[in-house]
Amino acid sequence: SFVKPDAGWKKPRRIQPTPYRLETEEKISSAACGYGFTLLASNTTDITKVWGTGLNKDSQLGFQRSRRDQTKGYDYVLEPSPIPLPLEKPQQTRVLQVSCGRAHSLVLTDSEGVFTMGNNSYGQCGRKVIEDEIYSESYLIHQLKEFDSRVVQVACGQDHSLFRTKKGSVYACGWGADGQTGLGHYNITSVPTKLHGDIAGVNIIQVSSYGDCCLAVSDEGDVFGWGNSEYLQLASVTETTQVNVPRHLPFKIGKIKEAACGGTGNAVLTEEGNIFVWGYGILGKGPNLTETAVPEMIPPSLFGWSDFNSDIFVAHIRCGLGQFAALTNRGELFVWGKNLRGCLGTGRMEDQYFPWRVTVPGEVVDVACGVDHMVSLVKSF
Amino acid sequence: MRGGPGSSPCTSRGGGLVARVPRAVETEAETRRPDPPRGRESLTDTGPAPSGGGALELVPTRVPVLADHPLVQGPRFRRLKIGAGHRLDVKASGVFVLGIGHGNKLLTDLYNCHLTKVYTVGGLFGKATDDFSDTGKLIEKTTFDHITREKLERILAVIQGTNHKALLMYSNIDMKTQEAYELAVKGLIRPMDKSPPIITAIRCLQFALPEFQLEIHCLHETQQYLRKVVHEIGLELKSSAVCTHVRRTRDGVFTLDDALPRTQWDLRSIQDAIRNCQLKVETEIEKTLGHRDNSPVHQLDVQTAESAEGGHP
Numbered sequence: 001s002f003v004k005p006d007a008g009w010k011k012p013r014r015i016q017p018t019p020y021r022l023e024t025e026e027k028i029s030s031a032a033c034g035y036g037f038t039l040l041a042s043n044t045t046d047i048t049k050v051w052g053t054g055l056n057k058d059s060q061l062g063f064q065r066s067r068r069d070q071t072k073g074y075d076y077v078l079e080p081s082p083i084p085l086p087l088e089k090p091q092q093t094r095v096l097q098v099s100c101g102r103a104h105s106l107v108l109t110d111s112e113g114v115f116t117m118g119n120n121s122y123g124q125c126g127r128k129v130i131e132d133e134i135y136s137e138s139y140l141i142h143q144l145k146e147f148d149s150r151v152v153q154v155a156c157g158q159d160h161s162l163f164r165t166k167k168g169s170v171y172a173c174g175w176g177a178d179g180q181t182g183l184g185h186y187n188i189t190s191v192p193t194k195l196h197g198d199i200a201g202v203n204i205i206q207v208s209s210y211g212d213c214c215l216a217v218s219d220e221g222d223v224f225g226w227g228n229s230e231y232l233q234l235a236s237v238t239e240t241t242q243v244n245v246p247r248h249l250p251f252k253i254g255k256i257k258e259a260a261c262g263g264t265g266n267a268v269l270t271e272e273g274n275i276f277v278w279g280y281g282i283l284g285k286g287p288n289l290t291e292t293a294v295p296e297m298i299p300p301s302l303f304g305w306s307d308f309n310s311d312i313f314v315a316h317i318r319c320g321l322g323q324f325a326a327l328t329n330r331g332e333l334f335v336w337g338k339n340l341r342g343c344l345g346t347g348r349m350e351d352q353y354f355p356w357r358v359t360v361p362g363e364v365v366d367v368a369c370g371v372d373h374m375v376s377l378v379k380s381f
Numbered sequence: 382m383r384g385g386p387g388s389s390p391c392t393s394r395g396g397g398l399v400a401r402v403p404r405a406v407e408t409e410a411e412t413r414r415p416d417p418p419r420g421r422e423s424l425t426d427t428g429p430a431p432s433g434g435g436a437l438e439l440v441p442t443r444v445p446v447l448a449d450h451p452l453v454q455g456p457r458f459r460r461l462k463i464g465a466g467h468r469l470d471v472k473a474s475g476v477f478v479l480g481i482g483h484g485n486k487l488l489t490d491l492y493n494c495h496l497t498k499v500y501t502v503g504g505l506f507g508k509a510t511d512d513f514s515d516t517g518k519l520i521e522k523t524t525f526d527h528i529t530r531e532k533l534e535r536i537l538a539v540i541q542g543t544n545h546k547a548l549l550m551y552s553n554i555d556m557k558t559q560e561a562y563e564l565a566v567k568g569l570i571r572p573m574d575k576s577p578p579i580i581t582a583i584r585c586l587q588f589a590l591p592e593f594q595l596e597i598h599c600l601h602e603t604q605q606y607l608r609k610v611v612h613e614i615g616l617e618l619k620s621s622a623v624c625t626h627v628r629r630t631r632d633g634v635f636t637l638d639d640a641l642p643r644t645q646w647d648l649r650s651i652q653d654a655i656r657n658c659q660l661k662v663e664t665e666i667e668k669t670l671g672h673r674d675n676s677p678v679h680q681l682d683v684q685t686a687e688s689a690e691g692g693h694p
Contacts, residue, residue, distance in 0.1 A: 286562030299566045304545070306568060306582070330538045354562045356549075357542055363535070 017342030017349065019360050019376065024051065024080060031377055033320070033370025034100025034156070037061060040080055040375075041095045041107065049095040050107055051080035058103040058135040060118030073137035083107075085115055086141055100370075101156030103135075108154045113145035114163060122159045123190025124174030144192060147171055157209035157227070157261075163192055168203030170195045170216060170246075178212040179244025180227035186244055197245035199224050210319055210369075211263035216246065221255030223268055224248050231264040231280035235293035251276070251295050262319035262337075273313025274300060275326055284324060284336040287353045302355045303328055320369025325376075326355060331363030333376060340372040405646050421446050464488050467498065467632055470604040472514060475500070475629025476640045481655075487662060494669040495573055496633035497581055497598045502624060504611040506591040509621035513608035517623075525620045530588045536617045537583050537595070540610070544580040548600075551576035571600060578602035580610070592625070634661045 026042040037054025039061070052061030057075050062083040064074040085107060087093050097108040104118030104125055116125035117140070123129050127142045144151075144163075153164040160174025160181055171192040172181040179186060182195045199216060202224070206217040212228035225234045226246045237247045251268075253276050258269040265279030276295035277283040283290070284298050303326065305312045314334075316327040323337030323344060334355040335344045342349055345358045362378035424439040447453055464485040466478030480488040506525035510517030551572035554561045564570045572579065582598040597607060608624040615622025630637050639658055641650050 286559045287557055288559045288562075301566055301568055304542070309541075309582070309584070331535075332538070332542055350557065353557060354565055356556075357546055359543055359546060 015342045015349075016373075017345070018347045019345050019358065019378075022080065028377060030095070030097045031366070031368045031375040032098045032100040032105070032156075033368045033373055033375055034060060034105060035102040035158075035321075035371045037077075037100065037105075038080075038368075038370070038373070038375055039083075039098040039100055039105055039107075041098045043094045043096065045091055045094060047090050048082040048084075050083045050085060050098060052083050052105070053077050053080045055103075056136070058119040059138040059140070060100070060103055060105045062117050062141060063137065063139045075136060083117075085109075086143070087112055096152075097154060099154045099156040099161075101161065102158045104156065104159075104161070106154040106156055106161055108151060110150075113143055113147075114151055114154055115141050115143055116161070117141045119159075120190075122175035122188045124156075124159050124161050126161065126173045126190070126192050128190050129188070147192065148194070153207060155207045155209045155214075157214060158211050160209070161192070162207045162209055162214060164204055164207045164216075168205070168219070170199060170204055170207055172214075176244065177242075178228040179242040180209070180212045180214055182214065182226040182244060182246050184245050186242070195226075195246055197224075197226070198248040199246045206258055208259050208261045208319070210261055210321060213261050213266065215259040215261045215266060215268075217256055217259045217268075221257070221271065222248060223251065223256050223259050225266075232291055232293040233261075233264075233266050233279045236278075253295055253297070258317055260317045260319035260324070262324065263321035265319070265324070265337075267317050267319060267324055268295065269314055269317040269326075273315070273329070274298070275314055275317055277324070281322060282337045282351055282353055284354055298355060303334055304330070304332065304357075316366070318367050318369050320374065321371040323369055323374075325367045325369050325374065327364055327367060331365070331379070333358045333360055333364040333367060335374070343370070343372045343374050345374060401646070405648075420444065466491065468603070469629060470627070472516070473604040473627040473629065475627075476632045476635050476637060477629070478632050478635055481651075484655075487666070490666045490670060491633055491662065493573075494633065494666060495571055495600060496665070496669075497571075497600055497631075498602070498629060498633070499631035500597045500599065500604075500607055501586070501626075501628045501630055502595045502597055502607050502611060503626045504593050504595065504614070504622045505625050506593070506615060506618075506620055506622050508623045509612065509615065510623050513605070513612040513624055515623045515625050521621060523615075523620045525591055525618075528590065528618050528620060530585065532618055533585055533588065533593065533614070536614055537585060539617075540580060540614075541583055547577070547579050548572065548581060551579065576601050578606045596630075634658070634665045 024040060026044050028040045029043045030041045032039045037052060037060055039050060039052050041050045054077060056064055056077050061077055064077050064081055066072045066074050093109045093112050095107055095109055099106045101124060104116060107115040118125060119135050120127060120129060125142050126144045147163060147165050148169055149166040151163045152166050155162040157180050160172060163171040171194050172183060173189045173192045174181060175188055177186050181189050182197060183189060183193055203219045204216045205219045208215050213233045214227045216224045224246045226243045229235060229243055230241045234243050236249055254270040254272060256268045257271050260267045264281040265277060265283050267275055267277045269275055275298045277298060278292050278295045280291040285296060303312060303314055312328055312330060314326045315329045318325045323335060326334045334357055336352045336355045339349060339351045344352055346352060346356055360376060360378055362380040365377045365379050367374060367376040420443045422441055423444050424441055462482055462485060464480045466488055469475060469477050505515060506528060507523055508519060509521045510519055549570055552570045554570060578599060578601050580597055580599045584596055585593060586596050587594040604627045607627055611622050611624040639654060641654055
């Protein structure tokens, strides 16, 4: 049964179709949406740095002690609750970033490496797979420190994890049947291992993954991909449906600044501020474009660009499983894709076939997309 | 028609102008006869021929044709039907479209095109009045030193964003179609029916505390709504603002250049203006209403007029 959360005056509702303000004790600097759960992190030096809410059946939110029975934990967390991290210096370390996958989460700190928790059946938490391990109500939070340099970004795919280090190399662990670990085989990896292939020696500045496909951007503006290609995500370089070694994607669309990988579709942001999409699904160019192997540009006029306002461009791009979110330099949020249970925030329940502005009472600083929900960090005017 | 709807002092400008223009046209038409007076040839008897013989001779002479005489013909323009386009407040100035005679039908077509209008709105920070303009009763005074151009532009971006959503919503297009996507890319989605006032674009032209000037492109608005927008901008910036002037610089296809100032409210200029704008109006109606109705557009015969900038220096 459910225990009523502290904010008992709030009526529970199944669907939230428009942005809803979540009150938090601290200023949140990073948010991540998993498959049915959310992690919020603040870069404070206080003891409580990360809060989690949502599904906790695999302890992806750590151990949440039940109030009724001190020995048991909650399987569902109904409001942002603190996640205790086993930090050596809890009052000095800061949490830089959080990332969530299907049933596991990663917390990146500035001096104590990466903490992983949740399901480890495929080694996605970076520790050895224990047969018949029970993941619910588990206290285990694993710490990963053995990388060639400090980890500066973490990204979670569905059942695998990617780590990007300061030196520009990428490490991966977890499920590899689609080649998403990029290590040259299709087995699971339970220890973070460095990737080679076309990214060997390349300084990678960003990695992204959410489903079974992965993209990495180098400092020179090239994009590399590996993993699942059943939806033409990597069809520009190969006919096979799985790619297990990072391959350079030879797109002639200009220098790429940021990439975002969704479940079936991918998007990149170029230096000029244009978005290119490819893959399968609702890509953002109307209902007629459902799949393409070659990136297609989304007309900037859909983001508010016009002769009247010619200095508007897209600053960030993010992907959820079936939806995309773009942030413009004016702090506006545009979403498109499948509107599962109102996750786009447009107020309507229909799918959105081209970028649509979401009314948010403030400037949107960052956004995180999940399967059927989205979280945005907003600065008030 | 003279007093406009209601008897409040803030009546629309249409009544007065609509009465003045036909009078100007009629009186001028009477005093100026553009065509040279016609003459006709007729044969008259002159009397006995000089060469003698007693027979009468016919000599051709030129005799004025009385059919052209003003007393016979009567006034050239009688009872001109003049209709007004989009309303303009007494306190506002700018382009005001009138239609003469057959042009009234074009006015309805232009109304159905739902084209945007462009206004230049001037505002003043620090005061708030009851009717949002600087001539109203003062309600409160506030400080405004904290306002910067960046803050103003952020608020303008928000206004534009929310109105952009309203634009798409009221246009009644099914968002799921490819057609909707294509119109959205071109920026042609706009409500073709009644809708609340929508601002399609807004930007800051000048900013010199406490004054500022905005350029607003809008649909289905009233000038009072624009003054209210200025007031609300003041509130959003945690201060207050009043509107000093509202000037319409474009109404659909008619811009300031096409408009006639008060000194040119005479027959010749009106006719020239009609001729110059005829093509523009035709193409716009054709483009927007297109194949829906053919007759008024193709039969039109130069009868749309424009009128002038009203007072308020």
